[in-house]
Amino acid sequence: MYDSLRKKIFGGDNVVSLSDVRYLPRWIILIIDIIILVVSLFLSTYIIEKITQREFIYDDKSLVFLSIIVINALFMYVFKTYAGIIRHSTFTDLFKLLTSCFCTMVTVATINIFYFWFTGGKFILTPYLILYFIISFMGLFLFRLYVKEFFHIVREYRRSTLKKRILVLGIDEQSIAIARAILDNPSLPYHVVGFLTQRTDSKRASLLGKPILSKEKIEKHSKEELLVDGVIIIKEMMSKDEMNSWVNLFLEKDFNIFKAPSVQKLRDSDLGGSIRNLQIEDLLNRKPIKIESEDVRSRHFNKTILVTGGAGSIGSEIVRQVAQFNPSLIVVLDQAETPLYDIELEMREKFPHITFKFVLADVSNKHRIEPLFQTYNFSMVYHAAAYKHVPLVEENPHEGIIVNVLGSRIIATLSSKYNVNRFVMVSTDKAVNPTNVMGASKRAAELFVQSLQNVEGNKTKFITTRFGNVLGSNGSVIPYFKKQIEAGGPVTITHPDIVRYFMTIPEACELVLQAGTMGHGGEIFVFDMGEPVKILDLARRMIKLSGFEPNIDIKIIYTGLRPGEKLYEELLSDDAKTLPTHNEKIMISKDPSMAFSEIESMINLVTRAAVKRDKVEVVRILKTIVPEFRSNNSIYEILDK
Known part of the structure; x- marks a missing residue:
């Protein structure tokens, strides 16, 4: 401690913090205690003399005082009352003080008795002794209490400044x-x-x-x-x-x-x-859908469930929620190896009592998929596998058709063939009046799935769910903005007027589970997603929540609409009608449908074009299947003319 203080004082730094004073040496504490004893002795004498109006009656006053101080100091040494760190004093330290003062009083009283036997007089009068005992104990106690409180106040002040x-x-x-x-x-x-x-x-x-x-x-x-x-x-x-x-x-x-x-x-x-x-997600959250847990539980309890795209944002959350209802088996299928491995590790840790099977496969490979339906008697199929990134699918329309259309056809057809009780397809609001290949491919898949409902001999209930952008999903705008803000900007927005609907991943999956419970077959369920959010406002809020000022600390720049992107997303087509359900947040969209024979032949045509990698022909046929499909900011706009 002394070296530290010496370096501060003589090394040019004259500021000594209380945090540098670890504790006072024991001999200093003992000296302070003795000073308190002396003051206590004189104070008690002064009080007695004022009360009795008489001075101290003994001739050798200094000898009496010195004797009492020495006896008290001796007991303080015996009980080590000075040994503890004062600012950390406890009841034990208080008890030591009380004991040393009490022993002092008893010892002096004993000396008084012997002194009286031998001399016939008193060493010190009892009132002096009692008052000294009280004042000295209180003085020693208050000294420690004030030091303890002082350090507490200083410590709290220093903490509060940090x-x-x-x-x-x-x-x-x-x-x-x-x-x-x-x-x-x-x-x-x-x-x-x-x-x-x-x-x-x-x-x-x-x-x-x-x-x-x-x-x-x-x-x-x-x-x-x-x-x-x-x-x-x-x-x-x-x-x-x-x-x-x-x-x-x-x-x-x-x-x-x-x-x-x-x-x-x-x-x-x-x-x-x-x-x-x-977080910005906290401001976009709404009250979640109210799930009828018993209905959902009965649909999944002790059942065999298939989830395609089970390693994706939506699919993995479906797996998590379904696992809570204790199914007999969950088959998780995905073509992405690393995400599939990640969800396997998570599920086996969180739900060790549930039987899982993790399958690495492509939904467009019927020869790989059909053995799963032959082996397992699926009760529910959740079809979440899809290519969803608009610019990538716009650039590779044939790949989008292979997964989104052909893959959906294979999974849905096998579900009907093997008498799966319910097939629930995850769709998107981009399928409504689509302006890009991705949205149009999902709309084509919707039409095919709907058409299967009325095929002769079909026993499966085909249900479609449609919702907007999902907060926190892979590739969604919020994680993208977060990375840009963490990197110091700029934040890139395609257009200042672009707006989107948002919902959380748990909300989206609750909708899927609810739809699978309440659907009778052939419906397209849409979610009341509240008010759309302007992406520019979203970016500004995220920047401010991160402690920065938009366009000062973090720049916002506009990059222009991407191929196939539109300013406003819709949940219902222009000629669609909605029907209410018992859940006020969920509606049924009565979109136009197609006969199975008609949509099947069109799907065959677009699939053959996709296999040939003929991009223009793929989009041309897709526009025939989905007549409301109008390309926007895309090379395929020429086909609309």
């Missing part, structure tokens, strides 16, 4: 519980400085000793004036509109925005990991 100064949004029980948990956990990097509410009647009130600020005050002052770094919100306690309103204000004021779990999900052990930066 922590983020945050407000807690809300003054309800949930918000108070979160604030108390943060205050009680000194290891967290947050320091609660107050609460925030929309109410205006709480200006002079406080919670947990912290002030309550109104929304009006936040609007009128900057975060520098408020001495606040950020805000913690509890997402579950607010509606989407309330959350957007608050977040807009916080982003405008450049606050860091953190989200905390609800009290029901809160555990002290993982509170630090539960408080995270607010």
Whole structure:
């Protein structure tokens, strides 16, 4: 310690932090304690003399005082009252002080008795001794208490200067519980400085000793004036509109925005990991679809399930959700080797009691697929395998036909042939009035699947689900923007006016499971996806949530629409009608359909063209199958003329 202080003082740095003073030497503590004893002795004498109006009656006052101090110091040495680190004093240290003072009083009282026997007088009067015992003990105790509290205050101050100064949004029980948990956990990097509410009647009130600020005050002052770094919100306690309103204000004021779990999900052990930066997904989330768990469970419990594209974003989530209903077997099929291996490792760890079979295969290879239907008596088939990236499929339309159309045909036909109870196809909103090959190929697959429903002898219920962009899926815009922001920009957007619908992966898969339960065959289910989101607004919010300023710290540039891309996605075709279901978030789209013989012959034509790698012929036939298909920003626009 001395070397450290000497280097600071004589090495040019004259600032000595309290953190550099580890602890005082024991002999200094003993000297301070003796000084307290001397003061206590004189103070007790002064009090007695003032009360009795008489001076100390003994001639050799200094000898008596010295004897008492020596005896007390001796017992302090015996009980090592000076040995502990004061700022870490405990009840044990307090007990040692009490014992040493008590032993001192008993010893002096014993000397008094012997002194009286031999001299007939008193060494010291009992009132002096009792008062000295009380004052000396209190003095020694308060010295340690004040030192302990002083270091605690200094430590908390130093911690608070290093922590983020945050407000807690809300003054309800949930918000108070979160604030108390943060205050009680000194290891967290947050320091609660107050609460925030929309109410205006709480200006002079406080919670947990912290002030309550109104929304009006936040609007009128900057975060520098408020001495606040950020805000913690509890997402579950607010509606989407309330959350957007608050977040807009916080982003405008450049606050860091953190989200905390609800009290029901809160555990002290993982509170630090539960408080995270607010993500753009939190602002786009809606209330999830309400699943009739018993109906879904009965469809999957002890059944054999096939999931194609089971290693993809949607397919893997379907596998996760289906596994919760304890099927007898889940066959996961995908042509991507590494993602299939990853989902295998995850499923075998999370669901060791479920039987899985992971199959590396292409859905367009009938000779590879049919043995699976022969071997396993599938009850449910979820068909999520597809090529979905618009520019890639636009450049390679023949490959899109092979997987999206031929693959769907093979899986659906085999499902009917082997009497699968239900076939659920995952489609896309890009199949509605398509402007690209990918969307048109999915619409062609929809038409074929629908047509199978009315084929003579068919016992399978064919069901289609259609939804928009999925948050966090492979290749989706949000992970793409995140990578660009982490790299320092720029963030690239194809067009300033482009808008898209969004939903989460769990929501999408809940729709698929719900549709498989409620469908009677031949339906196309669409989801009420709320309001579309402008991609430019999405990018700006993501940049702000990352702590940057759009077009200052992170540039936004426009690259132009990609081949086949359109500004607005639709969930329903122009001439489609919708029917409600018992779930207000799910509707049935009554799109035009085709007879099986007609669509089958057209599928044969486009498949032969795809095998020949004749791109133009593939798209020309596809436009015949899907007459509403109008190419946009694509070389195939010439075919529309």
